[in-house]
Amino acid sequence: MQTKFNYLIIGGGIAAYKTLDLIRRLRDMHVSVRAILTDGGAQFITPLSVASLTGEKVYTDLFSLTDETEMGHIRLSRDADLVLVAPATANLIAKIASGRADDLASTTLLAANKPVMVCPSMNVEMWLKPSTRRNIMQLEADGVTVVGPASGDLACGEFGEGRLAEINDIILAVKRSLGVGNLPLNGRRALVTAGPTHEAIDPVRYIANRSSGKQGYAISGALHRLGAETLLISGPTNLGTPEGVERLDITSADEMLAAAEAALPVDVAICVAAVSDWKPKHLSCQKIKKGSKPMLIDLLENPDILRQLSRARNNRPNLVIGFAAETNQVLENAKAKLLAKKCDWIVANNVSLETGILGGDQTEVHLLTSDKVESWPVMSKQKMAARLAESVAKYFTLQAS
Ligand code: CTP
Numbered sequence: 001m002q003t004k005f006n007y008l009i010i011g012g013g014i015a016a017y018k019t020l021d022l023i024r025r026l027r028d029m030h031v032s033v034r035a036i037l038t039d040g041g042a043q044f045i046t047p048l049s050v051a052s053l054t055g056e057k058v059y060t061d062l063f064s065l066t067d068e069t070e071m072g073h074i075r076l077s078r079d080a081d082l083v084l085v086a087p088a089t090a091n092l093i094a095k096i097a098s099g100r101a102d103d104l105a106s107t108t109l110l111a112a113n114k115p116v117m118v119c120p121s122m123n124v125e126m127w128l129k130p131s132t133r134r135n136i137m138q139l140e141a142d143g144v145t146v147v148g149p150a151s152g153d154l155a156c157g158e159f160g161e162g163r164l165a166e167i168n169d170i171i172l173a174v175k176r177s178l179g180v181g182n183l184p185l186n187g188r189r190a191l192v193t194a195g196p197t198h199e200a201i202d203p204v205r206y207i208a209n210r211s212s213g214k215q216g217y218a219i220s221g222a223l224h225r226l227g228a229e230t231l232l233i234s235g236p237t238n239l240g241t242p243e244g245v246e247r248l249d250i251t252s253a254d255e256m257l258a259a260a261e262a263a264l265p266v267d268v269a270i271c272v273a274a275v276s277d278w279k280p281k282h283l284s285c286q287k288i289k290k291g292s293k294p295m296l297i298d299l300l301e302n303p304d305i306l307r308q309l310s311r312a313r314n315n316r317p318n319l320v321i322g323f324a325a326e327t328n329q330v331l332e333n334a335k336a337k338l339l340a341k342k343c344d345w346i347v348a349n350n351v352s353l354e355t356g357i358l359g360g361d362q363t364e365v366h367l368l369t370s371d372k373v374e375s376w377p378v379m380s381k382q383k384m385a386a387r388l389a390e391s392v393a394k395y396f397t398l399q400a401s
Helices: 014-028 047-054 065-070 073-079 090-098 104-111 124-128 130-141 167-178 214-225 253-263 305-310 330-341 381-400
Strands: 004-010 031-037 082-088 116-120 150-153 159-163 189-194 229-234 246-249 268-271 278-280 299-301 319-326 345-350 365-368 373-375
Touching (some): 004 014, 004 073, 004 167, 014 031, 014 047, 014 082, 031 073, 073 104, 082 104, 082 167, 090 116, 189 214, 229 253, 253 305, 268 305, 268 381, 319 330, 319 381, 330 365, 365 381
Parallel strands (some): 004 082, 229 246, 319 345
Antiparallel strands (some): 150 159, 278 299, 345 365
16 A cells, blocks of 8 residues: 655644554554644653654754754645644644744645645633634635544533544544545445536526535535545536546536436435526527517426435435525425435525525535434534535444444
């Protein structure tokens, strides 16, 4: 197996001692680790203990002349396949979010051109402070992966969110990022529909629903990161294809259905697309001219892709998940959709304009299955996608056991 290379930046927090176990686990996976210990980190663990486990020199100070001549901070950041920050303190997170570079750790992070993953660890009040929330959102918007924190007893004696994520969860996230080891959705095939469909009226006009495609794209990326072979069937959007995902562009609902049926069999199908419910009965080959009479368009109902997949006689996906975009009575309407369309799970969200969910980067959803409802807190669409993909992985793990 090709050796991957990981930079581990150890911030100042009581959880720093847990990184010794993290290093050991990474080395077991044949991942080389080079560590940078911040001044704070060095208050909790010694460079010697870190070096003993990594088998490498430990870097501690930007202005150490020998370090700079032997290996400057730019080179430090370039060597890595991944830069992992654990534990990431509120201060270190603030520095990354604002692009500050005033020590070796923050300078390496600013100079990094490889994926960055941070594992926050701090007191619950610090984690919940609006400033930390803003910084975390900024990191996520900048493409940084945030793992954790977990909830539970904190070193300060309080209880709540703020514990360093479990080492197992950090290892899983590193595996995903580096593409090493077994991933929970390895060997599974996934299908995701995303974006709007455009239903042509004439060569220049169409009917469509509002949809940026962000949520569906994020979900396809998250499924791929857990190891699934993922096909994204997308209506027109301005988004780039998530790394590793196969994308098929379509325009209308009919094309989306044909593409989805052709992709079967899959293990999981997630219909996130905002499919137009109607299409014009007649397509005018020429641009329709304005006239004195009011314009009337006869509409036909479009096929319901989620319903068709859920009711497929042959090759029904093992798990079919729909979305319910609602503006009122969110849970009731979503439950009715779950039953009517016969899908297995439905993700409900309130898309009233004042929520800013449509087209925005944040979302707040409820996951409904046949017998329970989980309400998830407000989070980025990326994070929601990761959590949904984890739920899918858990579903298959339980099924296999
Ligand atoms: N959906 C679909 N094909 C359609 C319409 C909807 O696959 N023609 C899927 C969506 O991708 C989503 C779910 O069905 O997963 C619910 O979509 P939504 O627009 O919320 O509901 P509709 O079925 O269109 O019902 P209504 O517009 O009456 O709320």
